[in-house]
Amino acid sequence: MLNPSRPLWAPFTAPAPRTDAVVLPPPPLPGRGVPFARRLASYGDRTALITPSGEVSYRALAERVAATAERLGPVRRLVLLAGANHTDALVIHLAALSAGHPVLLVPADSPATLDALTAAYDPDVVARPDAHGTWELDERRRGSAHLLHPELALLLSTSGSTGSPKLVRLSHENLQANAESIATYLGIRDTDRAATTLPPHYCYGLSVIHSQLLRGAGLILTDRSVTDPEFWEEFRAARGTSLAGVPYTFDLLDRIGFDRMDLPHLRYVTQAGGRLAPEQVARYAQLGRRAGWELFVMYGQTEATARMAYLPPDRAAERPRAVGVPIPGGSFRIRPVDDVDEPDTGELVYSGPNVMLGYAEGPADLALGRTVEELHTGDIARRAPDGLYEVVGRRSRFIKILGLRIDPQRVETILADHGIRALCAGDDDALAVVATQAHGVDVAGVRRLVADTCGLPPHALRVRVVRELPRLASGKPDHQAVRRLVREPEAPAPGPGTDDLRALYAEILDRTDVTEDSSFVDLGGDSLSYVEMSLRLEQTLGELPVDWHTTPIRKLRGERALPRTPGSTRPRRTLETGIALRAVGIVLIVGSHIPLFTVQGGAHVLLGVAGFNFARFHLSSPDRRERLRRTGRSIAFIALPSMVWITFALLLTREYDLANIVLANSLLPQDNSNPEWRYWFVEALVYFLTGLAVLLAIPLLDRAERRSPFGFALALVALGSVGRYDPWGLAHVRYHLSPTVVFFLFALGWAAARARTTGQRLLLTAVLLITVPGLFSGGQPLRTSIVVAGLTLLLWIPALPSTDPLNRLAGILAGNSLYIYLTHFQVYPYLRDHSPLLALAACLVVGVAYGAVATRLTRRLLPPTGTVTDRPTWGMLRLPGTLRRG
Incomplete structure (x- = not known):
């Protein structure tokens, strides 16, 4: 609840005028605000918010918003709001939008950012939580110290610039248009319920809130992380239908076994906030198809009020590198760029009603109207023949080192293709690379790969290996921290592990092209080799995830790194039911044919x-x-x-x-x-x-x-x-x-x-x-x-x-069950009259022996082929257009 000692609907008492502020004549409050914030009451008794303390209907929410709008008064004022996924903060936000008061949203959990922007923009009202976690209004003046443009509705920090005085100026039309386009392509229904998995001061998290309220849908208002079991309890209890995440969110979902969760009401999952690795896009798209929900990969910038493009779910699995098509009401064009000579490739320029009014560098800019007609994204993109757009680089991140033009984003992509998660940044002297720890990843190896790829000498590379990549509060990469990290003293990198999973995969699958990004299925693994692979891996890593066969090697290493149950000394041994049934089934078949016993049905x-x-x-x-x-x-x-x-x-x-x-x-x-x-x-x-x-x-x-x-x-x-x-x-x-x-x-x-x-x-x-x-x-x-x-x-x-x-016995029998079945008819007739038990043992031994020979010969006749073998090896990768001299 809001601070009861000073309720929002209490009569306003003007504080003493600030001696350092110029109080202007109060301009009239315009007759419009953001339409969806003014129409909350039209949804009546539908559930608007699901909170830990109970549900709030649209009617009740509208009443609280109206009371707060009355408290904010009839004169437009600049409201600085410490945003959080909390009912009080949402009420203040909607009240300001509905009454036409411009809102400057800042993170509630960053006092330094709040203080910096308060000092830079001198807001008329500051809404922030008190020591008890309830929001209070600090009304600093009756009118406004600023000239506020009639269309100005919202001020947000640009991506990666939290705390910077440079803000994005968004209009009432921007917010309404973007919410409508998102609701349209997602097909949001009034029965949907979306969880607030992202902070509201981040444009992506805010767009989830706006688009749900536009359609009269429900919001599961929570500030819990997706790693908290309580989050999922709340999500299921609320019959949640929608999840939103940035790439880091999906890393967390992988860790907690999201693919094994029973979420019967989930309709769609959205992703934005940076590039999700293509293999993750394809994997989550396939997971969604199996589980009955859709994956929407989206592309946007704060300057476009959040969204500019989305990838239709039916294209995600086959086109995971694409950003998709423009959102309803928007359009793209490719602007030629001198340094890019690839066909149909250039800077991506976006037009639409959600494009910002412009930037604000200080309070004087709040009076400005539209200074931007279209958005030059700074991304280098191409339009593919199928109509989908693909972002292939970032123009503004290009740097020149020793006369070479380097695109750090392309370097990150190259490292990801080799199974290395990394962030890159640079200046005129060197390229900074921060990579995550994994088996086989060390400073020397990363430096060698990047040097070979970019043509840079090793002394121009600053490489650091860390446990977790640095990220902003929104979950997006923190490239400023990358530059700082590589200038800190290097901690000793962990030595290589005692096991080599790549060698194990190569041995069992008879492959020479195994990389950290390979999975069992990618390498052509089948049910014949699955048994041996799973048992050998379990001996090495402990209990395996259900989807280990489609999980890249590097992520299997991560599974091993997760903490075990407190007090456990060794992993509990289990045997997959399919393997157990194959082993028991073949023994029943052979034993019943001898007959040592008669228990049929195994086949x-x-x-x-x-x-x-x-x-x-x-x-x-x-x-x-x-x-x-x-x-x-x-x-x-x-x-x-x-x-x-x-x-x-x-x-x-x-x-x-x-x-x-x-x-x-x-x-x-x-x-x-x-x-x-x-x-x-x-x-x-x-x-x-x-x-x-x-x-x-x-x-x-x-x-x-x-x-x-x-x-x-x-x-x-x-x-x-x-x-x-x-x-x-x-x-x-x-x-x-x-x-x-x-x-x-x-x-x-x-x-x-x-x-x-x-x-x-x-x-x-x-x-x-x-x-x-x-x-x-x-x-x-x-x-x-x-x-x-x-x-x-x-x-x-x-x-x-x-x-x-x-496990070892079952693995041998299950892995050779086909060959035991083939050969046993020609073995047991010679021994069953002497000893049925010996006949059974002989059948199993002969079948295993034939399996060893047949498998080797068949693999030689049918050598593995496919996409994995076509991948370039380390040190031999050159991407056209990555480097330019000049």
């Missing part, structure tokens, strides 16, 4: 696991051609070793025919003899993968899967469930082994990997309980129970408690 469980892995590994890439390439490689890795072994078995036993060798037995009329059906499982997998590759090669279906990953998988479950009952008579003589019948199990596994909510998992569980019973002739309750139990575990339990020895 049908493995079909579900195969679908689960297909969704995780083959559909993780944002590029359709890469998806198809991965699927094709997976088909080859299954089919080639199978055909080779079946050929050997034919020569050894004469029990098979050509249809078995080419994996076509299920497609041709056959009798019911046992040997010819032994490889139905391999055939089914090859058919499923081939059919899905054909489907996803169709752009329309590929886009449908990306837009709604769970919905697409659920449609396949529905199709498979129909095939389960064989209405078209496609099943062969062995019904429960027919590909058309068992496809629903593969589809259920796929959908399990895409399920993100409890409701989705309950739906799949219901389908499982309905479709599996009756699949096997005679009922076979034990077999049915095994299949239901295995797939239920896959749906609900991501990992099981385990031990190191058990």
Whole structure:
């Protein structure tokens, strides 16, 4: 609440005139303010604010705003407001905007900034929190000491200049137009509820507030960080639909496991405030598609009241480097620049009703009208053929060192491409580089890379390695601090770790192009190598995040750096459920065939696991051609070793025919003899993968899967469930082994990997309980129970408690389950009569041995290809246009 000792609606008592201030005749208050601030009452009893102390309706908010506006009086005055995500501060802000009083917003948590701007601009009213955290008004004069232009509504510090007397002058029209355009392209509804994740003195955070209030939507008013568990409790309780973040916010979201959170009402996530790494844009876009929300990457400047462009969510995954298209009502043009000779590239110039009136350097400038017609952004950009704009550099940050023209932003991009998060700044003497600590990142390596890239001698580079990059209160990079840091004495850099994750990836995946920015999936990892990789990584790093297979190596190192649970001495060992099911499933298959015991159903469980892995590994890439390439490689890795072994078995036993060798037995009329059906499982997998590759090669279906990953998988479950009952008579003589019948199990596994909510998992569980019973002739309750139990575990339990020895054994069996399945038919007949247990052991050993040989040979026949191998190596990267002599 506001200070009760001096309520805002109390009668005004003029203080004694200040002897150092000239009190001008009070100009009349204009009949207009910012429209959305004047129309709050029109939304009636809708919820406007959700605060820790309760909800505030629009009607109640409007009453408080009106009372505060009355307190501010009938004469326009300059109001300096210590902004915060607090009801009192918001009420004062809206009251001033609605009544036409210009507001100078400053951070409430920076007394030095507040004092500096108070001294520089001599505001007529100062609104700041007292010692108890309630806002009070210090009314310094009845009128105004300044000439205030009729259109002036808001004064904000320019990006990176908090505390500087240089301010951006924004009009009533600027604020209204920008709020309307943001609300339009985001599709804000009156049922939306956005969390205040950013400070209101920062134009991005303020734009969230304005655009929500414009549409009568709700604000979850909080000053908590996204790293606080209480923030997420408040967000869920309020049925939050929107999150806003700067790049640093997304780093924090990565650390706290945002991708595993259940946020059923989340509709969209917005990002601005600097360049988000393209791989993060693509990853969050894919995450949003799977979870049912959209990612809006946005581009703006304070001088444009916050926003100038946005990247349509359906383009984010495939065009993560673009800033997008102009916001509604705005437009871009490319102004040629002498130093840039690339086609369709130049300085980006923006026009629109949200462009500022101009800058203010001091109080006298508050009387100025419009001095700027269009905004020269200082960014070097190009318009791509598809109509999207891309920012490729920053004109105003160009520096000349030893006659070389250097773009620090391009240097930051180059370092990011090599897995190094860094900030760069410079002067006429040297380029300053501050990089974050990571395994393999040291001062010498960074200096060598930048020197090779820019052509600068090492003595012109000042490099520092730190734990965290310096940032402003808004979360944006602090380039002034970069210059200061590199002039401080260098602390000893941490030595390299004892393990080398890149070497581990190179060894297991047989790659020579592993970088810190590589992930398991990027390097062509599949379900065959996944098992060994995950177990070896867990031994090295401890418990792994669920999405480790799509996480870059450098971030996995960061996961290791996070503190463990207090009191813990070593990480708890777990085993992924999919790996456990593969290991147990293959043992059940072999043991039941000998028979050492009769517990059937393992093969049908493995079909579900195969679908689960297909969704995780083959559909993780944002590029359709890469998806198809991965699927094709997976088909080859299954089919080639199978055909080779079946050929050997034919020569050894004469029990098979050509249809078995080419994996076509299920497609041709056959009798019911046992040997010819032994490889139905391999055939089914090859058919499923081939059919899905054909489907996803169709752009329309590929886009449908990306837009709604769970919905697409659920449609396949529905199709498979129909095939389960064989209405078209496609099943062969062995019904429960027919590909058309068992496809629903593969589809259920796929959908399990895409399920993100409890409701989705309950739906799949219901389908499982309905479709599996009756699949096997005679009922076979034990077999049915095994299949239901295995797939239920896959749906609900991501990992099981385990031990190191058990993990190693499960890893060997699961990683070689295909090869054990292929070979065991030719091993156990020679030993089962002597010792069924020895026969089981021999089957497992022979399968593992064949797996070692087959994997090596297949990899040589099908060497890895793709985007990763095309990346330039260290010290050999030159970007055209980065450097200019002159």
